[in-house]
Amino acid sequence: MAKTALIVYFTMTGETGLLARRLGVALDAAVERIEPRGPAPDRPGLGLATRLRTRAEAIVGLRQPIRPVRLSPADYGLVLIGCPAVLGRVPSPVRQWLSDHGEDLPPAVGFFASTGGPRPEAMFADLARHANRPPLATLAVPRACQGSEREDALMIGFVKDLLPALPLLRQQRVMV
Numbered sequence: 001m002a003k004t005a006l007i008v009y010f011t012m013t014g015e016t017g018l019l020a021r022r023l024g025v026a027l028d029a030a031v032e033r034i035e036p037r038g039p040a041p042d043r044p045g046l047g048l049a050t051r052l053r054t055r056a057e058a059i060v061g062l063r064q065p066i067r068p069v070r071l072s073p074a075d076y077g078l079v080l081i082g083c084p085a086v087l088g089r090v091p092s093p094v095r096q097w098l099s100d101h102g103e104d105l106p107p108a109v110g111f112f113a114s115t116g117g118p119r120p121e122a123m124f125a126d127l128a129r130h131a132n133r134p135p136l137a138t139l140a141v142p143r144a145c146q147g148s149e150r151e152d153a154l155m156i157g158f159v160k161d162l163l164p165a166l167p168l169l170r171q172q173r174v175m176v
Contacts, residue, residue: 004166005029006073009082010093015114019141019155020082023112026159027166029080030071034097037065064092066100074104078136078165081127082112085140088122090130098130105131108165112139112158114146137161 007029009020017033024031073079083094090098111127113120120140128134139158145151 003028003030004076005078005080005162006071006076007031007080007082008034008069008071008073008097009112010034010084010091010097011114012084012086012091013114015143015146016082016084016112018146019112019114019139020080022155023080023082023159026155027080027162029078030076032069032071034069034083034093035067036093037067064096066093066096069097069101072104073101073106077106078108078110078162079105080110080112080162081131082114083123083127085113085115085120085123088119088126090123090126094127095130098127102131105133107133108162109133109135110137110139110158110162110165111135113141115140115142136165 005027007020007024007027009016009031011017011020011033020031020033023029081094081098083091109131111124113123120138124135124138124140137158139154141151141154145154
């Protein structure tokens with residue numbers, strides 16, 4: 001059976017990547033990482049210089065060139081976009097991905113973030129502006145509850161909110 005959902009994500013420390021992969025399993029979705037152009041990181045997170053540059057670019061609203069992606073959002077009924085909440089703004093690689101692929105987004109989108117600090121709601125609002133559509137659901141997982149039962153509960157609520165957009169997905173498969 002073809003996948004009905006696409007999860008695209010950017011991660012700076014690896015936490016958002018873990019969340020994206022868990023959601024991919026729960027939704028039987030295709031998962032693709034958004035990566036800045038340049039040397040590929042040899043570990044899940046990015047180097048300190050790249051993380052600092054990404055934060056600065058998020059603050060001033062710049063885009064960061066990204067590596068080509070292999071999956072098109074036009075091929076899916078639901079697209080989930082994930083990234084860390086960077087000072088209440090969308091990280092520059094995600095902003096670039098949306099600039100490149102935003103016109104191909106289906107009407108059904110959802111947003112998720114791993115958060116180490118405040119303001120995920122501001123980042124979700126910024127993400128909605130760049131995506132030109134509101135999300136069906138959002139998920140913010142604070143660093144303090146990552147890997148816990150609280151994270152599981154948050155993810156289950158998020159997935160349940162997305163179910164109306166996935167008519168082909170059988171509810172019993174949505175167990176995190």
